[in-house]
Amino acid sequence: MMVSDTIAAISTPPGEGAIALVRVSGENAIQIADKIFCGKELPSRFVSHVQHLGEIFSAEKQLIDQVMLSVHRAPASYTGEDLVEISCHGGTLVSAKVLEACLRAGARAARPGEFTERAFLNGKMDLTQAEAVIDLIRARTDLALRSATEQLEGRLGDQIRKLRDESIALLAHINASIDFPEEDIAPDEGERLRARLDSIREEIAALLATADQGRVLREGVRVVIYGATNAGKSSLLNRLLGYERVIVSDTHGTTRDAIEETVNLAGVPIRLLDTAGLRASGSELEREGIARTEKSLQLADLRLHIADRNAPRPEHFNSRKRSEFNGGSSDPNEIVVLNKSDLPENNDWKDFQALRISCLTGEGLPNLQTEILARIRQQNLRPESAVAINTRHRDCLRRALESCDRARAALREGLSPEYVAVDLDQALRALGEVIGLTDVEQILDSVFSQFCIGK
Numbered sequence: 001m002m003v004s005d006t007i008a009a010i011s012t013p014p015g016e017g018a019i020a021l022v023r024v025s026g027e028n029a030i031q032i033a034d035k036i037f038c039g040k041e042l043p044s045r046f047v048s049h050v051q052h053l054g055e056i057f058s059a060e061k062q063l064i065d066q067v068m069l070s071v072h073r074a075p076a077s078y079t080g081e082d083l084v085e086i087s088c089h090g091g092t093l094v095s096a097k098v099l100e101a102c103l104r105a106g107a108r109a110a111r112p113g114e115f116t117e118r119a120f121l122n123g124k125m126d127l128t129q130a131e132a133v134i135d136l137i138r139a140r141t142d143l144a145l146r147s148a149t150e151q152l153e154g155r156l157g158d159q160i161r162k163l164r165d166e167s168i169a170l171l172a173h174i175n176a177s178i179d180f181p182e183e184d185i186a187p188d189e190g191e192r193l194r195a196r197l198d199s200i201r202e203e204i205a206a207l208l209a210t211a212d213q214g215r216v217l218r219e220g221v222r223v224v225i226y227g228a229t230n231a232g233k234s235s236l237l238n239r240l241l242g243y244e245r246v247i248v249s250d251t252h253g254t255t256r257d258a259i260e261e262t263v264n265l266a267g268v269p270i271r272l273l274d275t276a277g278l279r280a281s282g283s284e285l286e287r288e289g290i291a292r293t294e295k296s297l298q299l300a301d302l303r304l305h306i307a308d309r310n311a312p313r314p315e316h317f318n319s320r321k322r323s324e325f326n327g328g329s330s331d332p333n334e335i336v337v338l339n340k341s342d343l344p345e346n347n348d349w350k351d352f353q354a355l356r357i358s359c360l361t362g363e364g365l366p367n368l369q370t371e372i373l374a375r376i377r378q379q380n381l382r383p384e385s386a387v388a389i390n391t392r393h394r395d396c397l398r399r400a401l402e403s404c405d406r407a408r409a410a411l412r413e414g415l416s417p418e419y420v421a422v423d424l425d426q427a428l429r430a431l432g433e434v435i436g437l438t439d440v441e442q443i444l445d446s447v448f449s450q451f452c453i454g455k
């Protein structure tokens with residue numbers, strides 16, 4: 001893929017701020033800067049990476065703004081090409097006019113993620129590092145940030161490269177036995193091949209096992225609050241959030257739609273979902289809400305089943321096996337919560353094992369938070385290691401693992417080495433895709449389209 005045209009974009013978010021940054025990257029970036037910038041010196045004479053004060057003029061020679069401009073010469077720039085950064089005043093109109101001046105002087109408006117895409121295409125980073133840039137921007141917890149930083153430094157990429165090197169060495173060995181069949185692979189040699197293949201396979205499997213943690217780091221643990229109407233679901237969401245996000249009222253069926261908010265619980269991002277209360281009657285609108293509740297329950301990592309301890313036990317509690325509610329021990333994905341512990345308990349709940357809380361007084365909430373974290377840990381969802389793959393990596397690694405499995409079966413069945421080589425070659429390709437070695441344009445499009453413009 002040849003990259004030659006020069007791109008420009010506003011790299012700071014839209015809106016007013018102290019400064020806005022306009023970036024120009026490509027062959028003509030510095031020439032464009034020369035055309036629009038007026039200062040003590042021409043940008044083409046600037047020392048790389050040093051900021052200079054000056055003014056930006058429009059194509060009509062109208063003064064737009066006083067700016068700081070720096071030139072970053074290839075290859076020592078973010079994109080690996082000549083890159084110009086213009087810091088102007090942070091008004092929406094000012095930055096738009098500076099960008100327009102760059103476009104009129106010969107640049108093209110950049111697509112989302114195009115600066116990082118160029119960094120990848122120019123070999124400044126591998127694909128996992130480029131993806132880490134998005135993770136870094138989107139990180140909402142310290143742990144997610146640390147994971148993204150380490151991926152940006154190349155930890156995942158290094159692991160993949162190591163796996164590829166091992167596979168290449170193994171493949172070379174097998175190919176040698178194809179080319180020189182007279183030097184038959186001895187049985188103990190076959191045994192050693194299998195061991196090497198197994199070790200590659202295990203490392204791939206270990207990386208695959210971080211997929212759930214990766215999802216949690218990037219998206220959060222899905223926790224769904226559900227139960228009868230008026231049980232206090234919305235009150236619980238507000239309590240855990242720390243502010244009145246959802247309408248709470250003593251009318252049954254207040255919440256009609258699922259409402260999602262993210263909370264940070266001891267460094268673990270939690271996507272809390274408040275749902276429409278379950279009850280038999282109700283309008284069509286409410287039934288639609290209940291149908292949505294049931295759908296979100298299927299996708300939940302953890303369910304908080306909440307009931308009003310002051311009210312009789314609802315029908316749906318009785319229709320399920322009692323053992324399911326014995327402190328939830330038989331269902332690790334569900335915590336049963338009895339709310340309104342400030343009110344007297346209805347006889348239906350006598351000796352009933354559940355966590356008792358009050359959203360009114362806050363009693364029992366720390367216990368609930370501890371229990372939520374314990375269940376997350378139990379399910380191995382709590383991210384511990386900093387390397388955590390995303391869904392694209394998972395897809396590639398699954399294919400690599402399947403190919404390894406086929407190669408192993410071929411070895412075991414004593415098939416001719418060509419078969420083993422074909423499978424191993426496929427594993428190698430799938431591993432290469434993770435770091436972007438296989439230049440499939442489709443992959444690049446799907447990765448870089450997630451970025452914002454100007455990154």
Ligand SMILES: Nc1nc2c(ncn2[C@@H]2O[C@H](COP(=O)(O)OP(=O)(O)OP(=O)(O)O)[C@@H](O)[C@H]2O)c(=O)[nH]1
Nearest residue numbers: 229230231232233234235249253254255277359360
């Ligand atoms: N005394 C007492 N009242 C509570 C407590 N938690 C919630 N409530 C009250 O119970 C009523 C229902 O609360 P909500 O949070 O709206 O209940 P919900 O489960 O979201 O109800 P729906 O959206 O209708 O399904 C409100 O009047 C709350 O003020 C509590 O711990 N103690």
Ligand SMILES: [Mg+2]
Nearest residue numbers: 233234254255
């Ligand atoms: Mg509600």
